[in-house]
Amino acid sequence: MTKKPSKGNGLFAWxxxxWANSAYFVMIQTFVFAAYFAQSIAENETTGTALWGNMIGLAGFVIAISAPFLGSVADEGGRRKPWIAFFTAMCVxxxxxxxxxxxxxxxVWFALIMAFIATLGAELSFxxxxxxxxxxxxxxxIGKWSGWGWAMGYAGGLACLIVGYFGFVENGANWFGLDDNPEALQNVRITFLFTGIWYAVFSLPMFFKTPDVPSKNKKITQAISDGMVQLKNGITLLKGEPNIWKFLLARIFYNDGLATIFAMGGVYAAGTFGFDTGQIFxxxxxxxxxxxxxxxxxxxxxxxxGxxxxxxxxxxxLIVPVTAVLFVxxxxxxxxxGLLLxxxxxxxxxxxxTFMGRLAPQDKRNQMYGLFALSGKLTTFAGPIMVGWITFLMGNQRWGMSAILLLLIVGLLLMFGVDEIKGTSEEKVPLSLS
Structure with missing residues (x-):
């Protein structure tokens, strides 16, 4: 029986x-906290770049090995919201x-551990x-809503940055009684707490308004056992789906390049171009x-x-402005x-x-999204680590960031070997069946 897709508030709330989740990525991983760590907590910016890259890399490794397993368990258990709630709380x-x-x-170590926990929560919830x-x-x-979801994320990140800068960095001492001693940097640190609150509050519409698939009423131990079997079967399934594994292979590389941009962009702006907190905001x-x-x-x-x-x-x-940014x-x-990028x-x-949603078999979509997450995280530890260590060894961030360009080019070349899905734009049936 064809399942009627949810409309209106369910999709908007999704x-x-x-909007909520992106606050972590712009405030913590990419711009504000990453630069704060390198400039104000680490011994120096070169050491800070290496430590931050290693932390993001370790988190990527943990996510890579756990994502397919979690996706398989969710397939067997049914519901997604409890998992999202757990990992959201972890990030908050x-x-x-x-x-x-x-x-x-x-x-240094307290900061790295807490950022590591937040990174796992933000990434695994997705x-x-x-x-x-x-x-x-x-x-x-599906393409429209996937794009609009990302656009909502960027809008949320934008709004969070605006409120964080004008509400706390510029006016925190006057409006909230924060210590105005520039050495304490409370006006910057409060934005990290604000990010957690933002994430918690704006995730609520999805939990209240967006429908979840029904529970399969399996005990967690049974779901884990069945999930392990399904994970094995999913990897086996890829052997008969060359288009899927070719796409996932390409994504391993280009997504690693993107992840490295997000992880190291703020550090690069601060270290190479001398951006202060206000400029980074x-x-x-x-x-x-x-x-x-x-x-x-x-x-x-x-x-x-398509x-x-x-x-x-x-x-x-992406490749053109990334190349330019390395040389200007x-x-x-x-x-x-940077803005063109x-x-x-x-x-x-x-x-x-969207492509994964169109490629994945309907009854294995969580599982395939687990492998999708694996492709996005399998080598993400490598990109930041490469940037960190090349920067450390060469004493120059430009050399380190050049790893991003190589990853994007390899991903692009591999995408040419992937076939476009035929007919998806004409099909009007739901992508899931009950």
Whole structure:
């Protein structure tokens, strides 16, 4: 029997979780806390870059080995929301604890541990969040909603950056009675606690309004046992699905490049171009505007022209400004090329999620999204670690960041070997059946 896709508030509330979750990525992983750690907690920016890259790399490794297993267990258990709630709480806790990371080398390990916990929570929640989309929409509009979800994420990140900067960094002492001693940096640290609160509050619409699939009423031990079997079967299934594994192989590389941009972008801006906290906030705000516009605009192209063409075009659009950013000396040109880069970030991510939804067998979608998450995390520990160690050994961040360019180019070349899905834009049936 064909299942009627959910409309209205269910889909909008689903997209609101992207709005909530993106606060972590812009405030903690990419811009504010990453730069704060390298500039104010670590012994120096070179050491901070290496430590931050290693932490993100370790988190990526843990996510890589756990994501397929968790996806398989969720397939057997049914519901996704309990998993999302657990990992959301994990990220909220980690973000909140970063308030206590004072600008001192004494807090290096505490900062890295809390950021590690927050990273795991934010990333693992997305396995189950992504797997909800095909049950909520049809193949005719999945590209649009996936793109709009990413656009909502960038809008949420933008809003969080604006409130964080003008509400706390600029006016925290006057409005909230924070210590205005510049050495304490309470006006910066409070934004980490604010990020956790933001994530918690704006994730609520998804929990209350978006329908979940029914529970299969399995005991957790049985779900784990069956999930292990399904994981093994899923890997075996890939042998008969060359288009899926080719796509996942390509994504291993280009998503690693994207993840490294997110993990090291703020550190690069601070270390190479000398951005202070205010400049990093402003750059983050501007970048989220261009990224949101790109995700929103390319969403229509995904449904009209296909996911593969959208991914390939966006990767080409990324490679050019990434190359430029590695060579420019002027802060003005860094702004120009950096903002251009943002336009193509969202389409790569959104269309990859759409492509997986179109490729995956309907009864194994959580499982396939677990493998999708694996492809996105299998080598993400390598990119930041490469950047960190090359920067450390060469004493130059530009050399380290050049690893991103190589990863994007390899991913692009591999995508040419993936076949576009035929006929998906004409099909109007739901992507999930009951």
């Amino acid at each position: 997209a609101m979780y992207d 806790f980690g973000c909140g604890m970063l308030w206590f990371t004072e600008p001192s080398a004494d807090f 396995i189950f969040y992504n797997a909800m989309l095909p049950d909520l929409t049809t193949s005719l509009t 402003m750059f983050g705000i501007a970048l989220n505007i261009t990224a949101g516009l790109g995700a929103f605009g390319f969403a229509w192209l995904d449904d009209k022209s 996911s593969k063409k959208t991914i390939v075009g966006a990767l080409i659009g 000396e002027s802060e003005t040109w860094f702004w120009i090329w 943002g336009i193509f970030v969202g389409p790569v991510q959104a269309s990859s999620r």
